[in-house]
Amino acid sequence: MVIKHVQEILNDDWIGKDVELRGWIYRKRRTGKLIFVVLRDSTDIVQCVVEKKVVGNEKFKELDKVGVESSIKISGTVAKEERAPTGYEIHVKDVEIVGPSFNFPISKDKSDEFLLDNRHLWVRSREMNAILKIRSTIFGALHDFFRENGYYETQGPMFVTGAVEGGSTLFEVPYFNRKAYLTQSSQFYLETLIFSLEKVYTVAPSFRAEKSRTRRHLTEYWHAEAEAAWYHNSDMIDDEEEMIVQIVQKVLQDRKKELKILNRDTKMLEHIEKPFERMKYEKLVDFANEHGVPMKYGDDLGADEESAITKNFDKPVFITHYPIEIKPFYHRPDPENPKVVLCHDMLAPEGYGEVIGGGERIYMLDVLLKRLEEENLNPEDYYWYVDLRKYGSVPHAGFGLGVDRLVWWIAGLEHIKYAIPYPRTIRRVKP
């Protein structure tokens, strides 16, 4: 008997043929001498009809006894059946219970807290299954983009000794007899590596001890970062635009079924093509005020501003040329207007907001030293970063992308905690 996945046999070619399926009991209903088992595997679900007179008294009783999520092997004949959830059903000839399950804790009523406590079991749900597949596709498409565009994959350390960005809060960890921190960005390390590889990227966790309690924050999140020698701000934006379009296309192509399971309205995703709007911060202030969000020059974008702005676009938007005061020290001041820096944030549409932050880095030694001084930072703490500007510096640019945020937006999720298998937030470090 041929072993198949559910998805493979859900078509007319299989009608009347015998198959063996392996999976888990998703639903079970008994009516007299019949048991309807909805079998789930990684690919899909299918209804299986078990008759007492076919499988025998003993097997029937055994199957009747076990609960949902028991793992089973069943063999039988495929039939078309309008009444079955996925249009086909299996007339079971034999069933084997591999790992029984009794009183599976997750039933129809579910609170957020309960599902998070039982995340190790909830990952089996159809929704989580769909999200995890979309997430896998997104990670794959990210790697494809970088590799097809001349970026080398590399890695920075997770244990570090200092902050990359002034403001962010670091997790302190004991490191033998001194202190170390968990990295919040690999950017500076990537900058060192462009002098060897020119174009580099990494996909790694970043850690932020910010006490943020919002639908778009995790304390541990997956950070895709890239850095490229000889790139200016707009070159980097070009790459990001292409990257986002490719990822969205890939998901639309490969994950139709999953997007449907999640009730994702894909119309918004289908619009996404180049070019994206590129708006200077200065223009954005006017735009915000015209759209009922009071904002004055020098204000950073808050959640209200972000969502109000992105609701007016059906594609991602790049905001560029922020005032120098509201961005970290390493951004390169615009030679034509030193009050702003050559940076960009990409805001996802539909109110999702910031997904990418990036820009051109300062490459002149004197400019960097001046900026460190203005920000009251000690150049000695950044000696290796400063060194890069002493030995054959080149213009370069880079970005950081919150991959979980990308999943959150593309899958159209309510909260970022649904975008990652095991979310880490200020209040949750288990399971």
Add this chain to the structure above:
RNA sequence: GCCGCCGUAGCUUAGUAGGCUGGAGCGGCCGGCUGUUAACCGGCAGGUCCCAGGUUCGAAUCCUGGCGGCGGCGCCA
């Protein structure tokens, strides 16, 4: 750092101007049913009302503190 909300059975909850035995649905167990769709019908079991202290004749209900959790702001990706 700031603001708001929640904690009652395995799960989801009703009950809080203090008052008799804290109700229900789902799940579980027992029985029934040959086409179910989160099946249905009958029966049964199941409670530290988050914890500690206080007010009171009397607390799930009011007060104080603690623990656990959820959401939002700020900050960020």
